[in-house]
Amino acid sequence: MRWLLGKDLVILRRSRVLVAVLVVYPVAIALLIGLAISRSPGKPKVAIANLAPPGATVELGGSKVEVGRYYAQLFSEVQPLPVATRAQAVAKVRSGEALAAVVIPANIASKLSSVLSQGQLEVIYNGDALQQSLAQSKIQAAVAQANLELSEQIRQLASRGIDLLLQGGDLSQLGINQPRLLGLEQVPATLDGVIARTPPGHDRQELERVRELATFAAQNLNISKDVLATVGQPVQVNATTVHGRRTPLDTFAVVVAVSISLMFVCVLLAAGGVALEREEHTLARLIRRPSGAARRASTPADPAPRRAPPHRSALISPEGLVVEKLLLAAACAWVLAFAMLAGIGAFVTLEWSRIGLWVLALAAGALAFGAMGVAIGAVAREVRAASLLAFLLALPLAFLALVPAGAVAPGVYDAIRVVSAVFPFKAALQALDAAVNNSEPALGGSLAHLLGLTLLFGALARMGLRRA
């Protein structure tokens, strides 16, 4: 086997384009992913036509809320290109200089102050669907955040008014020029003194009714502040992960990228290695079992009568050939995947203390992918067909393994789970995720799964080699 391994290494070394692709591919992918992850997504350029007068404020209950704070929140999520008019904003979008434009109308402050109608922002989009989607989501998020900020200011203002109504005090805070006001909470006690001095009769009954109303109003107005807070932000999110610790998106992206690279390099090398033996017509020469003395086949009359006479063994057994091709592809892919993982580690924080588990997960994945590649190569008649078959199989498998539960109908998802379970990509992804991110399912189960798939595809490859 070692001579064959040496031969394959020599051939690999002489296939300069292939070696260049094998080296450049993971390096390029590592750099791209690293840069993509380490740099925050760019803010879309948005033309802003702010037609509202400078320093405009919204007046609510005599208090002023600055509209400028609203704009600041809005502009923080985009790269603003200030323009003077709506027409200029539209021109920026048309020319492609801006992905979108936001027109803030001159009357926004008065609209908000009126409380009877909402303020209106005009948003103008251009570009392809993806660019529109990016700009739209950014602007919607910014508007939502700005609305939240504004509603919080209004809530605080309303809350202060409620406090004044309940506890009384100086109404000048609310812009009302009046002497100190009695609070609703103080009304019952004040009335009690008056009622005690009032003789029984109609007047006293009326005063008692007013005291009941004041007590009821004070109690219920007290909870209205909580109601206002709830209306301002009705839903709060508390995140809980069912199992394991939550995998950060950037390190999961690293795991996906490395797993895909491991799969492609390994499957293509293994499939190509076996197919090359067939293409060069050397496969039959390698695994033929020439007769030594006598080689006897069974006959109808004598189906399995005697011990098979001694055969001269093949130059390499089919099992040996499967193992040799598998090991070569797995070793090459392992080295490249590890280098890629380490390279991305320069951009993303990885737990280097878990390096032993990375090695184990990558090795198990490489073996399973190698076995799958050898099986593909054993079926294909030539290298090009093997490469095409490997691509056609590997690419959808990677996509299927990444389909989240709930994204498709339950029956379809069950089918996807079965398909993903009988090919190595999902198990390799889970193993590497567990090794790198300590996520669930546990590494042991994924390693056992990969070992089983290695044996399964190894057996299929052995069967495929019968057609030497």
Place this chain on the structure above:
Amino acid sequence: MSAGAVLEVSAVTKRYGERVALREVSFAVRPGELVALIGPNGAGKTTLLSVLAGVLSAEEGSVGGGAQRIGWVPQQPAVYTKLTVAENLALWARLERVGDPQDTVRRMLEQIDLADRADEQVGRLSGGNRQRVNIAVGLLSEPQALLLDEPSAALDPIQRGRLWQFVEGLAAQGTSILFSTHNVAEAESYAGRVLVLDEGKLLFDGSPRALMAEAAARGEAGEEIDFEEAFAAYLLGREHGQRDPTGPLPGRAG
């Protein structure tokens, strides 16, 4: 078993599903014999050689004989085009577990007259030179019997002449050679014995002269015909190959 046979084939039958590729084929090859296997396309020549080489297994019958080592040279050169001539020979010598691979390679390079191109990648050689490397690989284990499948198919006349000179030299040294060919003239020129195979059945086993005599004796051919015509006439007479026995013989007008 024939006394002293290097290769003895007894009632070998091979099927591909429902199709019978070989039907109870039996013959023996003696030491130093040069035997040609001829027949029309699809006769089963490559299948028979593949069974003898151990590439395919037969459903029935046996393959035996005194040969401990059987060399096999497939029709398509089975060598690595990215390796040099010397690297190919060294690799196959090591896989064949020959005693001194380097010495064997040197000897073989001289034998196939490619010593000056030992460091050239096989993929850059001409078809004829590739075939010489292919044959050399088949000879590395110094086999007692050598199976050659259409060895001259891709060669020009000069290369063909050199090939047969080489093969005759091997036979003269005692190597038994069984070769298949489409070129019936080659069979007559170089083989001491011909086996005629058609539709998986062995129809004739004897010398080229005996085949011509049999064709003439049956009245299937005139006296002044060459071996190729005799072969065609023989097949027609046995109602194999072309089914119209009254039709013109190949290569002869009228």
